[in-house]
Amino acid sequence: MRTVAVIVAAAALAGCAGQSHYVLPDAQQRQQAWSKVVDRPRSEVWDAAIPNLGKQYFVINNLDKASGLINLSYSGDPERFVDCGRITSTVTNLRGDRGYDFAASKAQQNYELMDLRYGLQIINRRMSLEGRTNLVFEAIDANRTKVTANVRYVLTRKIMVYNGARQLMGGKDGTISFNSGQVESFPPDADSGGLTCVPTGALERDLLSAVN
Numbered sequence: 001m002r003t004v005a006v007i008v009a010a011a012a013l014a015g016c017a018g019q020s021h022y023v024l025p026d027a028q029q030r031q032q033a034w035s036k037v038v039d040r041p042r043s044e045v046w047d048a049a050i051p052n053l054g055k056q057y058f059v060i061n062n063l064d065k066a067s068g069l070i071n072l073s074y075s076g077d078p079e080r081f082v083d084c085g086r087i088t089s090t091v092t093n094l095r096g097d098r099g100y101d102f103a104a105s106k107a108q109q110n111y112e113l114m115d116l117r118y119g120l121q122i123i124n125r126r127m128s129l130e131g132r133t134n135l136v137f138e139a140i141d142a143n144r145t146k147v148t149a150n151v152r153y154v155l156t157r158k159i160m161v162y163n164g165a166r167q168l169m170g171g172k173d174g175t176i177s178f179n180s181g182q183v184e185s186f187p188p189d190a191d192s193g194g195l196t197c198v199p200t201g202a203l204e205r206d207l208l209s210a211v212n
Helices: 043-056 202-209
Strands: 004-013 016-023 034-036 059-064 068-074 086-093 096-103 108-115 117-143 144-162 166-179 198-199
Touching: 004 043, 004 059, 016 108, 043 059, 043 144, 059 108, 086 108, 096 108, 144 198, 144 202, 166 198, 198 202
Parallel strands: none
Antiparallel strands: 004 016, 016 086, 034 144, 059 068, 068 117, 086 096, 108 117, 117 144, 144 166
């Protein structure tokens, strides 16, 4: 079962109240090695992989057939590739009830929460991912090749916080990095008690699916 961290805020401010919850990702399911064995010589596997990779969303940065290394990158929306759990928030005030429920790795989300000290807060949050990958081709023998995907995830979050009158109260940028199968967390802030992120494995699967 997932571990649930709860952040609760209730403001006794003219009928204003609210609560928010942060649900951690299931990190145990993500920790695995990403490789496959192809029953063909290394040179053939390499030659077939290059055009297949070029047709996908990756950018090929460097090729070194002698060492069997391809360096690729991805830049953009992290939601499919990184699991940072979920954030939910419910706010009740004179404007009525409003609820939010979204993946914490979503590229862009505006939502509200109620803070005991500051009252209603409007959060503008953005997430972006830089995925830096080494795809390694190793000859097991003359007719078998092992291909391994190693991804370095660089995840950036930008938060801007406004009060109920939509006046800017502050902001915070943060970046964390981790490798395939690893877990890392942002420090506590307005978003959660400490946003924890793990790879979903989709990036590694897409890379290896191009190798046959």
